[in-house]
Amino acid sequence: MRVSSWSLAGLCLLSACTGYAPPNNLAGVSGEQIVASMGTPDTQRQLDGGTRLEFPRGPYGRHTWFVYLDAAGNAVRAEQVLTEKNFTQINPGMTADEVRFQLGRPGEVQGLARSRGTVWSYRYENPFCRWFQVEISEEKTVRSAGYGEPPECSRRDRVLIP
Secondary structure, X not given: OOOOHHHHHHHXXXXXXXXXXXXXXXXXXXXXXXXHHHOOOOEEEEEOXXXXXXXXXXXXXXXEEEEEEEOOOEEEEEEEOOOHHHHOOOOOOOEHHHHHHHHOOOOEEEEOHHHOOEEEEEEOOOOOOOEEEEEEOOOOEEEEEEEEOOHHHOHHHOOOOO
């Protein structure tokens, strides 16, 4: 069987697109196969009875995938964690580590003036142009959390066409 270069290019494009997210059906998929498909995880956490692989798709991506592996290293479930349901779990007083555990790595980190800490920003899929932001104090605890407008949506940066 002969494969044309166009077919091969199409196959490469398809495989690149499927690597953004884990497969829908995880039955029989190993952790090695997940990594081969999605790339090296940003973070790998040991949990009771298994491992969690974290795949943030930022800074402009709107998803962070957590893939859970059992003790044998097989994928058992996957979830996209940048959701409003998870954002409501972020409260003042939480530690920065607890935020990272819940949401993964932020898409952007910006320092605050006068050494007041940082702001972690998470783009996420929504019908509006907004992101979720968490203000982390110098003591590494959440000072505040809420929604804001990312810079690419700022009205003063938009070019109006007459």
